[in-house]
Amino acid sequence: MGNENFVFDKYLISKGLKLTKPRKIILNTVFATHEHFNVDGLYDKIRKKHKDVSRATIYRTIPLLIESGLIKQSLRCLAKDHYEHTYGHSRHLHLICEKCGKIIEIESKEAESILNKLAKKHDFKIREFNIGAKGICNNCKK
């Protein structure tokens, strides 16, 4: 059990919110792996163990996880929003295969530093980078 529990707890307290059982379950399931996830997949995974957590609560908890800095909205695929950890992960960019859905994650500060330079020139304060590309992965090229 990693520190994400402390982070989340601290956030909830700071906002006068309560650490409930469904929120614990959702948090722990989200951090059970390092994979990207979407609501549907998360719901199925949770439901195997806990028949009493609703979709509504998952949808309500995700903004809290984002606000607390644990996850972020990552990408959109098949008309679904996808999320990924920020806590415990350094920033990275994505190469997304449009054929098989595979996501290649690459750490690289170079592109970010270019964006930082451009943002400074325009007096723009960056909150979140969005860097990547879509195309075809090596496997799908045959």
Added chain:
Amino acid sequence: MGNENFVFDKYLISKGLKLTKPRKIILNTVFATHEHFNVDGLYDKIRKKHKDVSRATIYRTIPLLIESGLIKQSLRCLAKDHYEHTYGHSRHLHLICEKCGKIIEIESKEAESILNKLAKKHDFKIREFNIGAKGICNNCKK
């Protein structure tokens, strides 16, 4: 009237599709300005002049405009897909203000060349770049 008409016409012919009145209206409205657009805004704009173009036809025409290389899917904002011209525009990245919605467009090949390098290393064929950041613009910083 720019060359987008020729491009679109040529594409339609090559696919055995027909250049219809609604398609002309949609194309011309899309290229009446250089702004990003979404289906709702486009529909309203078209409807002021032409009461007989349906939302369904707009939704059906957008993939054709994309396929013909005239526009591309750009960004997602307020739960709506947004599009922008590719024809007549060089590639650029976006700084999106989360407060006022303002979009700053910047031409810069630097970030792309870094992505190209990384993609080559992973034997990944890029079809479309996605480079930008979200944050707060200079006006909204007060």
Added chain:
DNA sequence: AATGAGAATGAGAATTAATCTCAATACCAA
């Protein structure tokens, strides 16, 4: 341990962007 006020929940309804269906119409080569 019991209380109570406010926060959180599950179930299902509501919203809404995007897609689909289908009968009627427009297009265009011949």
Added chain:
DNA sequence: TTGGTATTGAGATTAATTCTCATTCTCATT
């Protein structure tokens, strides 16, 4: 002009996300 095909508008449908609300949980205070 005609005929075969593509296209259309209207409305139904889908599906992700959000909302409503009556009931249940949390937790600081007793």
